[in-house]
Amino acid sequence: MDAVNKKCSINYSWCDPEDINFVPRKIIPEQSAVCVPLISCNRFSTELDVFLKLMPRNFVIFILRQNSKNKIIQQTDPSELMIVLGCMLVMTYNRLPEMHDYWASNKSLGNAAIKSAISRDIFLLLHSKLYFNYPEKLKDANKIYYIEELVSCLKHTFQKSRTESTHQSIDESMTKFKGRSSLKQYLPLKPIKREIKIWQRCDSVSGYVYDFNIYQRRESDAMADKPLCEPRRCVPPM
Template sequence: MGIVRKPSIRSYWHKNPILATPLFPRVMKRERYENLMRFLHFNDNALCPPRNDPMHDRLYKIRPLISLMSAKFTDNYVPDQNISVDESLMKFKGRLLFKQYIPSKRSRYGVKFYKLCESTTGYTWAFRIYEGKDNHLDPPGCPDCIGTSGKIVWDLVYPLFNKGYNLWVDNYYTSIDLFKNLYCFETLACGTVRKNRRGFPQILTAGKRSRGSSSSLRQEEVLALRFTDKKDVYMLSTVHDESTVPVPVRGRTEPLEKPKCIVDYSKFMGGVDLTDQCIQPYLVNRKTRAWYKKIAIYLTEIAIFNAYVLYKQAAVQKPYPFLEFMLEIISQLILTPAPVTSALESGDL
């Protein structure tokens, strides 16, 4: 339904030749589909701890699926050296305690996902769902000094410690304390930083600079840098030195010398955005008050894209586009006849 879009669910079973889609009534009756969606559950609600219980889980309704997807995403793929952490918003406008409003996102209202993705392919290797401010995150071995945003990064990245990864983050997560602690576990990091972040050298923020100028300071393994283009850009990095590279600029005959950390940041930071861009045209955006069903569908779409990344890497010939890949999955699931098994093989005897 993310590929063939119609104004309502019932339109998919409409008999009007203008709206008719023969595949849907051929596969399943409308009443059966509606009943399946109505009674779709992923956990036993009767066993859910009450809200005043210390063991209460706000994601209890969907927790088994989250655990399954998380395990499959990490077990079936080893990301390349460059990984990025960023947030993504699943559109949801119903009533929900941990619903977020992020005006910079296209959806604006929804459920926030923190994702760790491979920078070059967009493969989602790990994810966490935001559960509210009062949800205390305590990942293994995490120091208290890195703050809440740092704990999010730590929780996603710690299974990859001591393996030589380069991590790319934006200014919400970047801090000197986080980068120093990651460095101790052979995980280098680079990201934009807010100029008022604790520990950032204020000498770099003072005064106005001409366009194209850069200045930097280094303390042990951490490089702090300011570069002035159309506006000031502040960076922290344990990956780079102060070197610059020429970058072509539209309307100028001579290239602009930019710090290499900024060029690499632009190249490797977009892993999460790449995933969102690929699945956005095919998202199933149906209104529902059952938030856990929307999360289940969204996780399924992420899983399909992850499978597409694996397919592209294993393909001997030119791989299908993502749309063709999804159509092939649909064809295999609902158009290919199920194999006939004997009663003995099926366990009915």
């Protein structure tokens, strides 16, 4: 028992105390303080002002440059592309059964803001041809290549828009997804069986996301999920 108490009394450290060059990746404030926004927005700010804090204009220009070979995207301008991105942002929290329902004439189903911003045909055309990175993917690129720049932009704006909280938690978040992607996982015992795992660092009180990483399955994990043998139907010889 004395040995256990002696072992517990040892002060463990994450690094060598003599290493003066060690710089931690993230420092969480020790004193309790109220988190405040770092962006200059008030009650008179418009939706466009808030959107530009989340999605800077230079990133929109970057998207247009990546789609320089696309003749359809070349005919648009940054303002119209910002409208498309804004509509996609609204669709994330205003869920409807089908995408074309946002332009429905039924007032209880359609979205007035989206209908007044852009027509349905133009939105669907730009949405189907839009790339967030150069369309020709490199052989050694990672699995989130097409959204890598978008993820980097959001992570930067999330961290620069709010002060750090003294109470934070890091945990996995499951995003429901049924499309085709190598990031998708199938967990039959979970409430959401087909999902994409995202690691998030959030404020424990408000749930604000400071940082996140999309889980990319390793090649060894993908091989482990494959069955060792495939069932075959035995056909008797003729």
